[in-house]
Amino acid sequence: xxxxxxQVRNIxxxxxxxxxxxxxxxxxxxxxxxxxxxEALITNANQLKEENRKDIALAQKNGLSSALIDRLxxxxxxxxxxxxxxxxxxxxxxxxxxxxxxxxxxNNLLVGKMRIPxxxxxxxxxxxxxxxxxxxxxxxxxxNSVILRGGSEAFHSNxxxxxxxxxxxxxxxIPREAISFIPITDREAxxxxxxxxxxxxxxxxxxxxxxxxxxxxxxxxxxxxHYKGNCHIFIDSTAxxxxxxxxxxxxxCQRPGVCNAVETLLVHREIAPQILPPLIAQLQKxxxxxxxxxxxxxxxxxxxxxxxxxxxxxxxxxxxAVKVVQNIEEAIDHxxxxxxxHTEAIITQSxxxxxxxxxxVNSSTVLVNASTRFSDxxxxxxxxxxxxxxxxxxxxxxxxxxxxxxxxxxVLGEGQIRE
Amino acid sequence: xxxxxxQVRNIxxxxxxxxxxxxxxxxxxxxxxxxxxxEALITNANQLKEENRKDIALAQKNGLSSALIDRLxxxxxxxxxxxxxxxxxxxxxxxxxxxxxxxxxxNNLLVGKMRIPxxxxxxxxxxxxxxxxxxxxxxxxxxNSVILRGGSEAFHSNxxxxxxxxxxxxxxxIPREAISFIPITDREAxxxxxxxxxxxxxxxxxxxxxxxxxxxxxxxxxxxxHYKGNCHIFIDSTAxxxxxxxxxxxxxCQRPGVCNAVETLLVHREIAPQILPPLIAQLQKxxxxxxxxxxxxxxxxxxxxxxxxxxxxxxxxxxxAVKVVQNIEEAIDHxxxxxxxHTEAIITQSxxxxxxxxxxVNSSTVLVNASTRFSDxxxxxxxxxxxxxxxxxxxxxxxxxxxxxxxxxxVLGEGQIRE
Numbered sequence: 009x010x011x012x013x014x015q016v017r018n019i020x021x022x023x024x025x026x027x028x029x030x031x032x033x034x035x036x037x038x039x040x041x042x043x044x045x046x047e048a049l050i051t052n053a054n055q056l057k058e059e060n061r062k063d064i065a066l067a068q069k070n071g072l073s074s075a076l077i078d079r080l081x082x083x084x085x086x087x088x089x090x091x092x093x094x095x096x097x098x099x100x101x102x103x104x105x106x107x108x109x110x111x112x113x114x115n116n117l118l119v120g121k122m123r124i125p126x127x128x129x130x131x132x133x134x135x136x137x138x139x140x141x142x143x144x145x146x147x148x149x150x151x152n153s154v155i156l157r158g159g160s161e162a163f164h165s166n167x168x169x170x171x172x173x174x175x176x177x178x179x180x181x182i183p184r185e186a187i188s189f190i191p192i193t194d195r196e197a198x199x200x201x202x203x204x205x206x207x208x209x210x211x212x213x214x215x216x217x218x219x220x221x222x223x224x225x226x227x228x229x230x231x232x233x234h235y236k237g238n239c240h241i242f243i244d245s246t247a248x249x250x251x252x253x254x255x256x257x258x259x260x261c262q263r264p265g266v267c268n269a270v271e272t273l274l275v276h277r278e279i280a281p282q283i284l285p286p287l288i289a290q291l292q293k294x295x296x297x298x299x300x301x302x303x304x305x306x307x308x309x310x311x312x313x314x315x316x317x318x319x320x321x322x323x324x325x326x327x328x329a330v331k332v333v334q335n336i337e338e339a340i341d342h343x344x345x346x347x348x349x350h351t352e353a354i355i356t357q358s359x360x361x362x363x364x365x366x367x368x369v370n371s372s373t374v375l376v377n378a379s380t381r382f383s384d385x386x387x388x389x390x391x392x393x394x395x396x397x398x399x400x401x402x403x404x405x406x407x408x409x410x411x412x413x414x415x416x417x418x419v420l421g422e423g424q425i426r427e
Numbered sequence: 428x429x430x431x432x433x434q435v436r437n438i439x440x441x442x443x444x445x446x447x448x449x450x451x452x453x454x455x456x457x458x459x460x461x462x463x464x465x466e467a468l469i470t471n472a473n474q475l476k477e478e479n480r481k482d483i484a485l486a487q488k489n490g491l492s493s494a495l496i497d498r499l500x501x502x503x504x505x506x507x508x509x510x511x512x513x514x515x516x517x518x519x520x521x522x523x524x525x526x527x528x529x530x531x532x533x534n535n536l537l538v539g540k541m542r543i544p545x546x547x548x549x550x551x552x553x554x555x556x557x558x559x560x561x562x563x564x565x566x567x568x569x570x571n572s573v574i575l576r577g578g579s580e581a582f583h584s585n586x587x588x589x590x591x592x593x594x595x596x597x598x599x600x601i602p603r604e605a606i607s608f609i610p611i612t613d614r615e616a617x618x619x620x621x622x623x624x625x626x627x628x629x630x631x632x633x634x635x636x637x638x639x640x641x642x643x644x645x646x647x648x649x650x651x652x653h654y655k656g657n658c659h660i661f662i663d664s665t666a667x668x669x670x671x672x673x674x675x676x677x678x679x680c681q682r683p684g685v686c687n688a689v690e691t692l693l694v695h696r697e698i699a700p701q702i703l704p705p706l707i708a709q710l711q712k713x714x715x716x717x718x719x720x721x722x723x724x725x726x727x728x729x730x731x732x733x734x735x736x737x738x739x740x741x742x743x744x745x746x747x748a749v750k751v752v753q754n755i756e757e758a759i760d761h762x763x764x765x766x767x768x769h770t771e772a773i774i775t776q777s778x779x780x781x782x783x784x785x786x787x788v789n790s791s792t793v794l795v796n797a798s799t800r801f802s803d804x805x806x807x808x809x810x811x812x813x814x815x816x817x818x819x820x821x822x823x824x825x826x827x828x829x830x831x832x833x834x835x836x837x838v839l840g841e842g843q844i845r846e
């Protein structure tokens with residue numbers, strides 16, 4: 009065992025031990041700790057910004073992109089948001105201990121399912137230091153130990169935040185190790201963590217596709233993952249024109265860099281001549297570059313032609329691919345072939361097609377007459393968002409606190425045996 | 428790409444294509460196909476037994492153990508059980524399409540969760556040919572394509588069964604590829620399958636611990652797994668003596684070779700002098716070998732002393748480890764340290780301790796005053812058993828049809844956009 013493997017195993021063993029304590033904590037105690045942490049963030053904001061400046065200086069020295077430095081930077085506004093995020097988690101209902109169902113068997117056994125924490129959750133993330141606070145808060149509330157491994161660019165900020173949270177937890181009698189931080193920037197630390205199947209229950213990587221693929225490749229531990237969001241809107245032949253324009257502009261332009269922004273528009277051929285020229289003009293006015301299929305080009309001359317690669321692409325930018333389709337079947341086929349199972353919407357006034365789309369499109373969020381931007385834990389009413397899963401196991405789509413738990417069977421008997 | 432990799436990818440691609448069709452099938456059609464298959468098993472029993480005899484002859488030639496040959500052998504009784512198993516699956520409610528919850532958001536969006544199939548399920552199993560039929564039936568009912576890869580020992584039986592099921596499916600207009608079979612006995616076929624993350628949604632290995640560990644090691648696809656069942660019964664100081672004897676004998680002796688049989692008995696020191704001598708005598712009369720801690724030895728002389736390794740062991744045989752503990756806390760600590768998160772029971776008349784045990788023991792099934800043998804999908808009322816998961820993600824404990832599904836978010840709007 010290398011020195012790093014030994015260190016990481018040591019951290020995970022302590023986190024597992026702490027998970028028994030945190031898993032049995034009262035809601036009251038957990039909420040008190042969350043409120044303490046929230047206050048401490050505000051009172052220590054200046055020191056935090058000082059640590060953050062060390063990361064920024066290093067990032068500038070290393071020539072990191074301005075987008076990356078932007079994500080790294082902790083302003084007073086972001087610190088306040090982190091603090092109020094913790095307060096909001098304190099208000100959410102505690103998922104632990106909930107009985108999700110109970111039934112009596114013919115032999116009089118009473119069988120139920122009880123919600124319990126997953127145990128130990130490993131979070132591997134990149135440059136945003138606020139993930140340290142969000143993840144620790146959500147794991148605490150759901151009774152899980154967390155092992156945090158942030159990106160090296162944010163090392164000073166993350167370390168300061170983790171220690172601050174640990175100190176406040178300790179004041180409420182919660183073991184520091186329930187919020188564990190791996191202070192090793194070497195990638196070997198990640199690989200060492202991913203081997204510890206008997207100590208860690210789940211890994212949630214948050215970052216770019218490359219990081220996530222590397223984690224999946226190496227992990228013996230189950231991974232909840234999210235590769236990309238290649239989201240579609242299908243404009244059906246009966247779509248309301250004003251509603252369509254409003255939804256498409258919102259889905260593309262309101263925040264183009266996020267995973268639930270629309271990337272491809274599929275347009276029913278019957279409505280295309282009527283809707284595409286004004287809609288594309290409107291999009292272009294908002295700075296959107298259009299890449300169209302040949303039919304789109306014939307309706308709106310002068311735009312760029314889409315290549316096969318465009319249909320697969322998550323632009324995360326003000327670019328939109330547009331394709332004219334024969335009917336709803338072709339739209340669904342296109343989504344099946346090129347999509348990422350993230351989020352798709354239909355705009356229609358047809359009851360039949362709304363039902364068909366809801367039933368046959370098996371992406372994690374399927375919408376009728378609403379913007380793809382609603383595919384988000386807060387917007388859907390989960391109260392919090394741990395991340396979005398685009399694989400179907402355990403959780404599919406935006407994840408809230410409940411998705412950080414599992415259920416066990418409980419059985420109440422009076423001496424029953426099996427015949 | 429090797430020839431085998433190419434073959435396996437080809438099979439998986441077709442299974443994925445078929446999964447869209449089978450996922451949208453009506454319950455009626457699926458049930459009809461299940462009943463057809465059930466009948467065909469009975470009418471083709473002789474031919475099936477002929478194919479089975481080829482496997483048995485080969486197994487004998489290769490010197491396989493009699494236990495293994497026993498598991499391999501298809502008798503008329505087993506064939507009838509397979510057939511009636513399919514009928515029972517037909518009667519179960521269809522999980523697909525169920526709305527598990529629906530709520531309205533402040534902006535008037537109606538948000539719900541709809542149950543959908545997982546998609547494509549890979550089942551990797553060893554010598555029992557009945558898994559071919561069970562797994563195919565359960566996957567069909569839950570709207571999933573299945574890719575079956577059975578053990579080489581059962582090759583002729585499995586191939587015949589798979590073709591029989593495919594033929595009957597086809598008669599109901601279901602694509603044959605919804606029940607896919609990998610006819611390649613080389614292990615490379617398994618490893619090739621485990622790489623196909625974009626085609627297969629989950630892998631369920633069924634077999635010995637060695638097989639399962641190899642699958643977890645190699646798989647890029649999420650694995651639902653079950654390593655072992657090191658199950659405990661804690662006899663509390665207030666346990667009823669007659670009930671204790673009845674439950675312990677049932678849990679150890681009724682079927683010692685299965686994962687929910689008890690392997691370690693923990694006995695409160697206050698009740699040990701009274702209960703252990705008669706209980707151990709009773710167990711010994713039933714052929715059980717006892718391995719005891721020093722205190723047990725002092726109460727019942729002449730039995731074998733347990734080693735540290737015994738506390739970790741899943742005997743799957745008529746052997747029972749016995750330990751005297753100070754109190755319920757020590758019992759829970761012991762389970763935490765040596766257990767496998769499978770199934771644990773407490774025998775007690777204390778309300779307080781029953782609640783403590785139910786709350787603090789986080790194994791997949793936790794029982795009060797009932798035999799560990801109830802940890803089983805049928806016994807708990809799930810209607811079927813796909814397997815038992817001892818990892819917490821997606822499913823924990825016995826799995827029924829619902830555990831072969833996931834949920835997507837559906838959102839019904841009227842033009843809402845995100846502010």
